[in-house]
Amino acid sequence: MAFNVAESRANMIGDGARPNLFQVTLTFPGIAANGQAAGQKATFMAKAAQLPGSTIGQVPVYYFGRELKFAGNRTFADWSVTVINDEDFVIRNAFERWMNGLNSHNNNIRNPAAQGQLGYTQNAAVRQYGKSGGIVKEYNFIGVFPTDLSAIDVDWGSNDTIEEFTVNLTYQWWDAVRDGVA
8 A cells, every 4th residue: 555645644533632631530538638629629730640551461371381371360550640739739638638548647547437448449530532622532440549649849949830749549440431532
């Protein structure tokens, strides 16, 4: 087949998906301070995330010196969200309280309200939008909880910048709940 720009262009649906047209939805458990307000605000302050990936493991079996590979179990890498911080710290505080409820700083104990997985996990979502404004892809993350909250660097020489922090969340699995062009 000869190189044909028109055919290539005809196969690019919607001029290609754009990485800046997305929205993150986070919910916080009851152990998180101002969790409802933090969740509402996070929709606007989550400035970076990922559409999720997954990996299927391999199960090698050896037969007469030959390696045969079989499909193994699926694993999911942590999900990372970068958040713009503002002066009320409501999202940051919610994540700090959530993590403190999982394991307190001083006593090394879990908040009784966070006992059992349903006491500390939540669901989250990321939506990819098309240029027409409709949702073209959506993923739900099931059983989310934070495992790492990044430091926020402060510096007298950092002018004309706004603080950001990253939170890594682990989860049980994701579901693709919407496929197709909006």
